[in-house]
Amino acid sequence: MPEPIVRAHHPFDEAIALTPIAAADAESDRGSTRSWGGRTHPAYANMVGPYGGIMAAQALNAALQHPELLGEPISLTVNFAAALADGPFRAEARPARTNRSTQHWLVSLLQTDEVGAESTKITATVVTAKRRTTWSSSEGAKPGVPPPASVARAAPVRPTAWFERYELRFCAGEPPRDWDGAEADSETQLWVRDEPARPLDFCSLAALADAFYPRVWRKRALLTPAGTVSMTVYFHVGAAELAAVGTGYLLGQARGQRFFNGFFDQHAALWSEAGDLLATTHQIVYFKE
Amino acid sequence: MPEPIVRAHHPFDEAIALTPIAAADAESDRGSTRSWGGRTHPAYANMVGPYGGIMAAQALNAALQHPELLGEPISLTVNFAAALADGPFRAEARPARTNRSTQHWLVSLLQTDEVGAESTKITATVVTAKRRTTWSSSEGAKPGVPPPASVARAAPVRPTAWFERYELRFCAGEPPRDWDGAEADSETQLWVRDEPARPLDFCSLAALADAFYPRVWRKRALLTPAGTVSMTVYFHVGAAELAAVGTGYLLGQARGQRFFNGFFDQHAALWSEAGDLLATTHQIVYFKE
Numbered sequence: 197m198p199e200p201i202v203r204a205h206h207p208f209d210e211a212i213a214l215t216p217i218a219a220a221d222a223e224s225d226r227g228s229t230r231s232w233g234g235r236t237h238p239a240y241a242n243m244v245g246p247y248g249g250i251m252a253a254q255a256l257n258a259a260l261q262h263p264e265l266l267g268e269p270i271s272l273t274v275n276f277a278a279a280l281a282d283g284p285f286r287a288e289a290r291p292a293r294t295n296r297s298t299q300h301w302l303v304s305l306l307q308t309d310e311v312g313a314e315s316t317k318i319t320a321t322v323v324t325a326k327r328r329t330t331w332s333s334s335e336g337a338k339p340g341v342p343p344p345a346s347v348a349r350a351a352p353v354r355p356t357a358w359f360e361r362y363e364l365r366f367c368a369g370e371p372p373r374d375w376d377g378a379e380a381d382s383e384t385q386l387w388v389r390d391e392p393a394r395p396l397d398f399c400s401l402a403a404l405a406d407a408f409y410p411r412v413w414r415k416r417a418l419l420t421p422a423g424t425v426s427m428t429v430y431f432h433v434g435a436a437e438l439a440a441v442g443t444g445y446l447l448g449q450a451r452g453q454r455f456f457n458g459f460f461d462q463h464a465a466l467w468s469e470a471g472d473l474l475a476t477t478h479q480i481v482y483f484k485e
Numbered sequence: 486m487p488e489p490i491v492r493a494h495h496p497f498d499e500a501i502a503l504t505p506i507a508a509a510d511a512e513s514d515r516g517s518t519r520s521w522g523g524r525t526h527p528a529y530a531n532m533v534g535p536y537g538g539i540m541a542a543q544a545l546n547a548a549l550q551h552p553e554l555l556g557e558p559i560s561l562t563v564n565f566a567a568a569l570a571d572g573p574f575r576a577e578a579r580p581a582r583t584n585r586s587t588q589h590w591l592v593s594l595l596q597t598d599e600v601g602a603e604s605t606k607i608t609a610t611v612v613t614a615k616r617r618t619t620w621s622s623s624e625g626a627k628p629g630v631p632p633p634a635s636v637a638r639a640a641p642v643r644p645t646a647w648f649e650r651y652e653l654r655f656c657a658g659e660p661p662r663d664w665d666g667a668e669a670d671s672e673t674q675l676w677v678r679d680e681p682a683r684p685l686d687f688c689s690l691a692a693l694a695d696a697f698y699p700r701v702w703r704k705r706a707l708l709t710p711a712g713t714v715s716m717t718v719y720f721h722v723g724a725a726e727l728a729a730v731g732t733g734y735l736l737g738q739a740r741g742q743r744f745f746n747g748f749f750d751q752h753a754a755l756w757s758e759a760g761d762l763l764a765t766t767h768q769i770v771y772f773k774e
Binding site for chain 2: 270271273275277278292293295298300302304315316317319321323325327328329330331332333334335336379381382415416425426428430432433434451452453454455456457458459461463465473476478480482483484485
């Protein structure tokens with residue numbers, strides 16, 4: 197395969213860009229609250245509001261931009277309280293607690309409505325830590341699948357902008373061809389990377405954790421409305437290991453365990469081509485009918 | 486088996502009890518913040534600070550006690566920023582956003598130190614929702630194991646108080662008999678219920694989600710220091726289904742996927758004896774060496 201073209205100004209970097217609003221005015225023992233201005237990006241639009249993964253990356257980036265940041269991300273939980281409207285938002289981040297080697301963050305994305313009232317659209321918690329070198333081991337083995345070049349690139353399930361920001365190659369569990377209500381299992385295996393290709397970092401890995409289409413679509417072969425309510429990402433590598441992945445493909449595997457009265461779960465894992473387990477992720481998703 | 490004895494005053498209920506501190510003084514468009522007084526309970530003490538599961542239940546209970554509560558718990562994420570000291574704490578809960586059928590909560594557990602400074606020990610987010618009856622399905626099948634009565638009850642791994650608050654019957658992956666550093670897989674299957682028996686509810690289910698001993702102990706057969714950093718519980722049933730479980734045993738299965746430079750993950754599921762998947766849960770855990 198030819199080397200991928202890496203754009204200098206990638207839409208992902210534009211989408212997660214945050215501009216400091218003001219210096220901290222509320223320093224306290226609990227850490228200082230900082231604010232940034234952000235903006236939704238049309239390249240990552242979803243059917244209603246932005247792609248969940250880009251909002252997860254924006255929330256994570258607020259903590260990573262904070263001058264009091266300690267270490268690298270270990271855990272991220274994002275709660276999608278309401279859809280972001282197209283336009284500007286305010287990101288707020290505060291270290292709720294800073295220990296010697298770990299730090300606990302509270303993050304919110306907020307928007308102001310037409311009458312000037314600001315409301316919370318996204319809440320998030322982040323744990324960052326200084327890792328030390330320890331005994332390490334992996335039990336989650338990368339499934340055996342054909343290499344990316346031998347798997348066809350997928351056409352978008354639906355004409356949404358964010359789908360075009362990822363190169364998706366389904367090894368198993370592709371979106372149903374016929375939305376005929378024929379139930380199947382909920383598993384999907386796919387190769388994925390940013391489109392255009394972009395070197396992997398914590399924010400793009402967080403966004404990639406949401407790149408699976410709703411498990412209920414796979415399970416039921418029905419395009420029922422569905423939206424992520426809460427999503428957690430555990431990062432299993434440091435910045436050096438992410439840099440080593442570069443613009444390579446990730447293998448993702450996702451599955452649901454229970455669909456019950458309006459909500460289902462999804463658990464997923466993301467490996468590098470070399471077989472390194474980079475992240476595990478879970479989400480709980482609303483569905484209708 | 487004889488019917489279990491259910492105590493009128495169960496230590497679990499004592500441990501999660503919260504007393505309102507004052508009426509809301511900060512009503513706002515973002516919802517009102519309420520405060521409660523709580524206290525650590527010696528029956529749920531761990532090696533350093535309380536058992537994580539009881540703190541998860543205390544945090545969840547703050548949201549459930551709030552007069553503005555909408556619906557039942559769908560998702561809970563608890564971040565263990567610092568160990569609670571033995572004694573009183575303050576629980577604070579605020580609905581960050583209330584939609585028509587879902588509600589997003591921010592919860593903190595705080596303690597005041599000897600010089601009067603209050604600091605955050607636990608942060609949590611909770612999603613509650615009014616469920617509607619929909620198509621439902623389960624893919625996470627309960628593993629085939631012998632019934633609880635035919636599995637021996639476990640002796641405590643270490644003499645910690647909380648271990649005596651659960652009846653644990655290991656079907657597979659029991660704690661190593663010899664701490665000899667012999668590596669194994671990280672999987673555990675066990676029957677578990679409160680000791681003494683207590684009818685299941687959302688708070689006790691949240692606590693049970695943490696009833697697996699650290700996966701790194703199983704994996705390495707080494708008693709390395711370990712502590713949960715962040716834990717998420719997805720609730721896959723409503724109050725009626727929990728009530729139907731009553732004081733029955735739950736089957737729990739837990740496994741780690743990656744152990745890397747000081748942190749590992751654990752994913753687990755909890756089924757009723759009847760085979761109903763009640764909750765899935767994930768945590769990221771610090772370990773030393």
